[in-house]
Amino acid sequence: MSAQDAAGGEGSTGARTPLEKAADSLTPVSERAASDYAAQKDRLREMVDRAMAGRADIETLLGGGSLRVMYDNDRNHVAFMATVFESNDFGLLARTLPWVYGAYRSHGYSDDYFPAVLNAWIGAVRRYVPAAHAAEIVPVYEWMLDHQPELIAAADVAAGAAAGREPAEQVRAFLGALLAGRAADCQEIADELTQRPEDLAGFYLDVVQPAMEEVGRLWERDEISVAEEHLASAIVSRTMAVLYTRLVHRDVTRGSAVVTAATNEFHDIGSRMAADLLEVDGWDVTFLGANTPDDELLKLMRKLHPDVLGVSVAMPFNLDHARRTVAALHEDPDLGGTRVLVGGRAFALRPESAEWVGADALAVDARDGARIAAAWWGTDPRDAAGHLPGD
Numbered sequence: 001m002s003a004q005d006a007a008g009g010e011g012s013t014g015a016r017t018p019l020e021k022a023a024d025s026l027t028p029v030s031e032r033a034a035s036d037y038a039a040q041k042d043r044l045r046e047m048v049d050r051a052m053a054g055r056a057d058i059e060t061l062l063g064g065g066s067l068r069v070m071y072d073n074d075r076n077h078v079a080f081m082a083t084v085f086e087s088n089d090f091g092l093l094a095r096t097l098p099w100v101y102g103a104y105r106s107h108g109y110s111d112d113y114f115p116a117v118l119n120a121w122i123g124a125v126r127r128y129v130p131a132a133h134a135a136e137i138v139p140v141y142e143w144m145l146d147h148q149p150e151l152i153a154a155a156d157v158a159a160g161a162a163a164g165r166e167p168a169e170q171v172r173a174f175l176g177a178l179l180a181g182r183a184a185d186c187q188e189i190a191d192e193l194t195q196r197p198e199d200l201a202g203f204y205l206d207v208v209q210p211a212m213e214e215v216g217r218l219w220e221r222d223e224i225s226v227a228e229e230h231l232a233s234a235i236v237s238r239t240m241a242v243l244y245t246r247l248v249h250r251d252v253t254r255g256s257a258v259v260t261a262a263t264n265e266f267h268d269i270g271s272r273m274a275a276d277l278l279e280v281d282g283w284d285v286t287f288l289g290a291n292t293p294d295d296e297l298l299k300l301m302r303k304l305h306p307d308v309l310g311v312s313v314a315m316p317f318n319l320d321h322a323r324r325t326v327a328a329l330h331e332d333p334d335l336g337g338t339r340v341l342v343g344g345r346a347f348a349l350r351p352e353s354a355e356w357v358g359a360d361a362l363a364v365d366a367r368d369g370a371r372i373a374a375a376w377w378g379t380d381p382r383d384a385a386g387h388l389p390g391d
Contacts, residue, residue: 033133063108080317098154253282255307271312
């Protein structure tokens with residue numbers, strides 16, 4: 001959905017927001033209720049799609065946007081809510097909703113769209129989830145309805161704060177070349193700033209990451225198109241590939257690592273940064289890119305027996321995919337020595353999600369991931385201290 005997957009991005013400051021505090025009033029959902037909701041995801045989504053598409057005012061609600069995008073949003077919504085109910089992490093809900101509202105409103109969605117679609121979800125839950133468990137799910141949707149003014153206000157505050165940031169000069173130059181589609185200029189900037197392998201971290205984190213965060217904000221504010229966002233991501237990937245060929249040499253002094261984006265996660269720039277910096281630091285790295293299916297990932301890991309698995313999650317609705325991957329790894333007796341390192345925008349929004357996913361550590365960015373992995377090297381996985389929030 002956005003380009004803000006560069007190994008972290010903007011997110012939680014650690015302080016609890018007023019919406020998070022308000023979410024403390026929500027009653028945890030039972031395991032059975034969460035399971036029933038997840039089992040009916042397709043039916044719920046299809047009913048909401050039909051209900052919204054059939055409204056006489058749908059064009060006004062969408063601000064001229066397409067039904068196809070709305071259908072994609074509904075698919076992401078039900079996956080995200082299934083994660084919220086399974087984890088009972090209503091703080092994740094409160095952290096994510098203002099960003100979602102801001103993106104929707106920037107793309108022309110009316111403020112009236114939100115109560116309309118939330119009521120459609122309530123109707124679908126009452127139809128397809130058994131009554132006793134629907135009674136647990138519906139109050140969460142009603143909480144969102146009751147807090148519409150606060151959610152919209154929080155979205156406005158976040159948008160204003162983002163708009164007030166002025167990128168550094170090197171970021172502006174790189175961003176300008178990205179948005180103009182000037183791949184050669186981006187490569188020239190990259191080459192000037194990276195003379196040695198050790199220079200990669202600074203270029204990635206101080207230039208590429210903030211530039212891609214700004215690309216994401218521009219998309220969220222509907223100032224650039226999806227095609228322009230994809231162009232920027234493609235140029236960054238090409239630039240990184242050239243730098244990898246020139247600067248990253250396999251001089252293995254540590255162990256092995258597999259780095260991937262989570263299943264269903266199509267943002268892989270952050271995980272590519274992490275893979276490159278691990279390799280610069282002496283790791284034998286296998287980089288898998290985006291959307292590697294769980295079963296195929298596990299097959300490969302049984303062949304490689306890596307010391308570290310790095311998983312990047314940009315979109316909150318993919319946290320459950322990461323959790324299933326980690327659970328499958330922990331259940332495999334042949335992979336007991338593999339530690340799990342996670343990062344990405346989804347964890348920047350809600351660092352506490354790393355513990356729910358089952359990770360051994362959370363990296364705030366690609367450089368931090370290499371630092372954590374280096375600290376692990378040569379220690380017994382059973383004795384290592386984690387780096388999760390609160391440790």
